[in-house]
Amino acid sequence: MEKAYLLLNHGPTVLISCAYGDERNVIAAGWCTVLDYTPARVLVILDKQGYSHQLIKKSGEFVMMLPSKAMAKLVLQVGACTGSAVDKFAAFDMPILPAKTVVAPLINGCLAFLECKLIDEPHNQDTYDLYIGEVTCAWADPRVFSNGRWHIKDESLRSIHYQAGGQFFAIGDSFQVEE
Template sequence: MPIQDVPLPQAYRLLNHGPTVLVSSAAGARRNVMAAAWCMPLDFDPPKIVVVIDKSTFTRELISASGEFAINVPPRALLDATVAAGSDSGRETDKFAALDLPTFAATQIAAPLIGGCVAWLECKVVPEAHNQERYDLFIGEVVAARADSRVFRNGRWHFDDDTLRTLHHVAGGAFFMTGEAVGGS
């Protein structure tokens, strides 16, 4: 899979179309992954994203301990793993191993990145205790961004291969995939 760096001023474009994401985290020897449907760009300079991480999740414990996390954008090929990552707890089991999710090292954080995804954003938590406690809302400053050049080139998504289209959760366990591009240049 050809991976390219994405300039940080364009990092928001990796999430602007509203995909379901896999949030990976690590603290010490422990690691975890969970699915999140509520994740979006927040700011351009420096680039920031927001993601909702429920208080009861193991991922939240790891993020609180480490102050960092990764956003991985899965394609259609990872639908089953995405559903399972969002349904099962990783507190007692290694979900990466259980779901056969390959990982590779991030460049700026300790959380693993997930192979087979089409985009990756490495994030450091911007501390906002009120938002985290009251709304489960985490702000992450994007410190590195990469994408699969088969689908993200010249700062834009190009979904020519249906298997690489991103997933969009629409409730009740149902997903749509990114559709045909219209407009733009």
């Protein structure tokens, strides 16, 4: 039972950035999903650590980013240290970009950005570490996403799905099914 989570642990891994005042942070999260189409909403479960929770609660916003396979090492690095002691953006020399609708920065090279305003749900946040965001701006790299569909051909641009112990899956090829 303590490994049951692994059975569903290969949704896309995301990076979550947040900022409040002079503070900013980025963390890795393996547990996220879409919550609704309209309004566009997403949810993410944040690891038990106070720093990002605080920044997100205080600022009421975050950015969900989809890293590529080329960024897998960065994802591990970001997940292995706490932002309360170090500015990870500087420590790992991340190329950042300003977001359009939130203060938290974007990390250049990601396949997609979802800028989000936090929907205040204290019970979900406190009980489950579950944060719900309403998407205020969305962008995807046109090399891999256009006309509403992913079309990832380049190996280094595959989305990644964390398993455990430094092991990821890359997303595979697409296939069409007729009913």
